[in-house]
Amino acid sequence: xxxxxxxxxxxxxxxxxxxxxxxxxxxxxxxxxxxxxxxxxxxxxxxxxxxxxxxxxxxxxxxxxxxxxxxxxxxxxxxxxxxxxxxxxxxxxxxxxxxxxxxxxxxxxxxxxxxxxxxxxxxxxxxxxxxxxxxxxxxxxxxxxxxxxxxxxxxxxxxxxxxxxxxxxxxxxxxxxxxxxxxxxxxxxxxxxxxxxxxxxxxxxxxxxxxxxxxxxxxxxxxxxxxxxxxxxxxxxxxxxxxxxxxxxxxxxxxxxxxxxxxxxxxxxxxxxxxxxxxxxxxxxxxxxxxxxxxxxxxxxxxxxxxxxxxxxxx
Amino acid sequence: xxxxxxxxxxxxxxxxxxxxxxxxxxxxxxxxxxxxxxxxxxxxxxxxxxxxxxxxxxxxxxxxxxxxxxxxxxxxxxxxxxxxxxxxxxxxxxxxxxxxxxxxxxxxxxxxxxxxxxxxxxxxxxxxxxxxxxxxxxxxxxxxxxxxxxxxxxxxxxxxxxxxxxxxxxxxxxxxxxxxxxxxxxxxxxxxxxxxxxxxxxxxxxxxxxxxxxxxxxxxxxxxxxxxxxxxxxxxxxxxxxxxxxxxxxxxxxxxxxxxxxxxxxxxxxxxxxxxxxx
Numbered sequence: 152x153x154x155x156x157x158x159x160x161x162x163x164x165x166x167x168x169x170x171x172x173x174x175x176x177x178x179x180x181x182x183x184x185x186x187x188x189x190x191x192x193x194x195x196x197x198x199x200x201x202x203x204x205x206x207x208x209x210x211x212x213x214x215x216x217x218x219x220x221x222x223x224x225x226x227x228x229x230x231x232x233x234x235x236x237x238x239x240x241x242x243x244x245x246x247x248x249x250x251x252x253x254x255x256x257x258x259x260x261x262x263x264x265x266x267x268x269x270x271x272x273x274x275x276x277x278x279x280x281x282x283x284x285x286x287x288x289x290x291x292x293x294x295x296x297x298x299x300x301x302x303x304x305x306x307x308x309x310x311x312x313x314x315x316x317x318x319x320x321x322x323x324x325x326x327x328x329x330x331x332x333x334x335x336x337x338x339x340x341x342x343x344x345x346x347x348x349x350x351x352x353x354x355x356x357x358x359x360x361x362x363x364x365x366x367x368x369x370x371x372x373x374x375x376x377x378x379x380x381x382x383x384x385x386x387x388x389x390x391x392x393x394x395x396x397x398x399x400x401x402x403x404x405x406x407x408x409x410x411x412x413x414x415x416x417x418x419x420x421x422x423x424x425x426x427x428x429x430x431x432x433x434x435x436x437x438x439x440x441x442x443x444x445x446x447x448x449x450x451x452x453x454x455x456x457x458x459x460x461x462x463x464x465x466x
Numbered sequence: 467x468x469x470x471x472x473x474x475x476x477x478x479x480x481x482x483x484x485x486x487x488x489x490x491x492x493x494x495x496x497x498x499x500x501x502x503x504x505x506x507x508x509x510x511x512x513x514x515x516x517x518x519x520x521x522x523x524x525x526x527x528x529x530x531x532x533x534x535x536x537x538x539x540x541x542x543x544x545x546x547x548x549x550x551x552x553x554x555x556x557x558x559x560x561x562x563x564x565x566x567x568x569x570x571x572x573x574x575x576x577x578x579x580x581x582x583x584x585x586x587x588x589x590x591x592x593x594x595x596x597x598x599x600x601x602x603x604x605x606x607x608x609x610x611x612x613x614x615x616x617x618x619x620x621x622x623x624x625x626x627x628x629x630x631x632x633x634x635x636x637x638x639x640x641x642x643x644x645x646x647x648x649x650x651x652x653x654x655x656x657x658x659x660x661x662x663x664x665x666x667x668x669x670x671x672x673x674x675x676x677x678x679x680x681x682x683x684x685x686x687x688x689x690x691x692x693x694x695x696x697x698x699x700x701x702x703x704x705x706x707x708x709x710x711x712x713x714x715x716x717x718x719x720x721x722x723x724x725x726x727x728x729x730x731x732x733x734x735x736x737x738x739x740x741x742x743x744x745x
Binding site for chain 1: 475476479480482483486487489490491493494496497500508510512513514515516558559561562564565566569571574577580581583584587588589590591592593594595596597598599614615617618623647648649652673676677679680684694695696698699702712716719720723724727731
């Protein structure tokens with residue numbers, strides 16, 4: 152290509168040619184995509200595949216500093232103890248409540264926000280979204296101070312005005328669950344509304360007009376026109392909510408840190424953290440993790456079958 | 467008669483939204499106001515609805531600025547970790563997403579399968595082996611340990627792939643005829659076209675990193691290495707009397723994010739919607 156390279160030096164000609172070949176090789180359409188994905192492959196092997204396999208192996212081991220021994224399934228036979236079952240039932244109740252609240256309410260609110268009825272849409276949308284910006288720790292701390300045990304904390308002031316009397320929010324099973332669900336719902340409501348709002352943009356306006364000509368009521372239009380179009384995103388939001396719900400940790404941590412009275416706020420991941428990191432029983436912790444993963448897979452799978460996500464028509 | 471019914475509905479809907487927005491904003495407004503109240507009062511009463519406006523002062527903020535303990539290290543740690551995470555994860559994730567979308571190569575589906583695999587396996591189960599790995603690599607209590615697993619973000623890869631599929635492939639052929647290298651095509655032509663999706667992902671990744679809690683909690687050990695969420699959580703002890711730092715510090719944690727959000731709101735909303743609907 153460069154005529155000068157020939158004239159400069161005979162010995163250099165071969166390396167230059169070889170270098171050109173290398174450049175050409177690295178720039179060929181066949182090689183380039185592999186170079187582009189190579190950092191991902193490396194990171195995948197090191198930080199996802201390797202730890203996944205390791206976690207499964209670890210769950211059959213007793214891991215002590217400097218020595219690991221295979222102990223068969225005894226980690227697993229220990230998993231189903233009363234504390235784990237308590238954590239699992241807490242987590243399940245939490246998942247059910249948050250899924251109900253965080254799927255149904257956002258649909259209704261998004262439909263209203265999409266209609267002509269509501270004014271100041273941008274303001275409402277932004278203010279509902281704002282809680283998602285604060286971390287669970289910061290927002291949890293505010294909730295903790297508002298739901299303090301004293302008569303003078305905000306929540307108890309309201310309770311007393313209503314004549315219901317003060318509540319020890321963090322020390323009852325029902326109110327502890329209420330706090331965790333409230334915190335989660337408060338933070339994610341706006342995000343889920345955005346998802347549904349986006350889906351509503353895809354509903355063809357003509358369908359509403361056609362329904363109107365047929366004399367359909369508002370509720371009928373919602374049920375027969377809007378809801379079917381929201382189905383894919385509803386499945387998405389539900390799946391995400393279920394998975395996030397089973398992985399919950401921070402909402403509980405911010406209210407009770409080390410431990411809640413009678414484990415009213417213990418979650419599966421909280422138990423995993425407690426056993427695996429704090430008690431340094433990593434094999435047992437890994438077994439809890441594997442069980443958690445199986446639970447998530449099974450629940451998501453059942454849910455996807457029930458909602459018909461595997462049928463082709465939804466694609 | 468129909469009009470009357472509609473106007474009633476309009477009223478009910480609008481008033482409900484005013485109430486709901488108020489509930490959504492209330493804790494943040496409450497935090498903001500409380501940050502100007504004396505910490506002794508907060509300690510005694512929690513956040514209460516009734517207070518004496520004449521007690522409001524900037525004392526909590528002055529206290530943080532002059533005697534904030536490790537607050538500023540936490541702040542700088544969070545800022546550095548988030549910034550590095552955003553830059554690295556956007557750089558690598560966009561490359562992967564772009565390659566997956568616009569090149570035909572053997573194993574493309576396999577690589578995309580890897581992306582989906584990471585999306586589906588909960589991080590919590592990888593946590594303990596990763597923690598062990600960090601111990602073996604001598605990375606405990608370093609920025610590297612926090613950042614490394616986040617360098618290629620599968621969500622971002624997925625998102626960039628969806629976005630890049632819509633880019634015109636003809637541009638690439640045209641550039642090739644003009645003698646551009648494959649890397650030149652990516653960096654000079656396609657990357658600028660991906661700018662809107664970059665902005666959306668920058669905010670989402672930044673938000674995730676800024677608010678991340680569990681993984682930094684595990685790999686960071688010394689107080690001066692903590693990030694803001696962990697540092698603030700350490701102040702939440704039953705015996706602590708750190709309410710001045712806690713409250714004012716929390717406000718200063720949210721404010722940068724809110725400013726970022728106001729500036730990029732358009733992209734932020736677009737980012738969530740594109741990622742969500744087609745997922």
